[in-house]
Amino acid sequence: MRLCVALDLPTKEENLSLAKEIKDFDIWLKVGFRAYIRDGKEFLDELKTINPNFKIFLDLKLYDIPNTMADAAQEIAKLGIDMFNVHASSGKIAMNMVMDRLSKIKNRPLVLAVTALTSFDNDNFRSIYNEDIDQKAIKMAKDSFDSGLDGVVCSVFESFNIKEHSSKEFITLTPGIRPFGEESGDQKRVADIAKAKKELVDFIVVGRPIYKASNPKEVVQKILKKI
Numbered sequence: 001m002r003l004c005v006a007l008d009l010p011t012k013e014e015n016l017s018l019a020k021e022i023k024d025f026d027i028w029l030k031v032g033f034r035a036y037i038r039d040g041k042e043f044l045d046e047l048k049t050i051n052p053n054f055k056i057f058l059d060l061k062l063y064d065i066p067n068t069m070a071d072a073a074q075e076i077a078k079l080g081i082d083m084f085n086v087h088a089s090s091g092k093i094a095m096n097m098v099m100d101r102l103s104k105i106k107n108r109p110l111v112l113a114v115t116a117l118t119s120f121d122n123d124n125f126r127s128i129y130n131e132d133i134d135q136k137a138i139k140m141a142k143d144s145f146d147s148g149l150d151g152v153v154c155s156v157f158e159s160f161n162i163k164e165h166s167s168k169e170f171i172t173l174t175p176g177i178r179p180f181g182e183e184s185g186d187q188k189r190v191a192d193i194a195k196a197k198k199e200l201v202d203f204i205v206v207g208r209p210i211y212k213a214s215n216p217k218e219v220v221q222k223i224l225k226k227i
């Protein structure tokens with residue numbers, strides 16, 4: 001299991017200083033909407049300057065018509081990042097087109113599909129998709145697997161089932177991790193590290209429990225020890 005730290009701090013300077021603080025660990029960094037919209041490619045390059053071995057997950061959750069998604073994926077692949085994601089609800093045609101476009105690129109990044117956001121509880125989810133999360137997440141994961149993606153973003157509670165219905169090698173990345181019982185905030189389906197291990201999760205994403213801690217480095221160390 002790998003740790004992916006979400007760089008969701010309010011300013012570029014704060015994100016960079018967090019990255020510097022944890023630069024000696026073998027970890028992934030997650031760059032999301034806020035940081036990428038504001039700080040762009042330059043920020044990604046600065047992270048690699050801090051530690052060239054940092055792996056970067058660009059969490060932009062693409063969701064559009066197939067051709068637009070494939071165009072965007074092609075541009076993302078030029079950014080030098082290691083993994084990005086799309087929404088599984090964009091459908092098999094769009095996901096297939098993304099993977100087809102990327103197949104022409106050497107050393108393409110890994111591509112994951114978001115199934116159900118971890119901030120949804122079952123009622124919120126049903127009001128949009130008219131189906132229960134656990135069943136729909138598996139269907140979305142199967143669509144992603146059939147479309148040639150490398151894995152999915154899901155909650156810890158779906159990871160094992162998704163692997164059973166696709167392949168053990170199909171990556172699961174799970175946000176909503178509260179390693180030591182911290183506050184859940186807006187996340188509804190949260191779990192700790194022991195549960196993530198049991199569910200065979202490949203990547204845990206941790207944001208607030210690290211960047212809101214008084215000593216983020218210590219929390220990262222504690223998480224890595226537990227992993």
Ligand code: C5P
Nearest residue numbers: 006032116117118175176205206207208
């Ligand atoms: O602070 P916290 O640990 O809840 O951060 C989780 C991170 O994972 C946030 O950056 C959030 O945008 C992201 N994420 C999520 N649920 C998804 C996909 C991404 O929480 N399904």
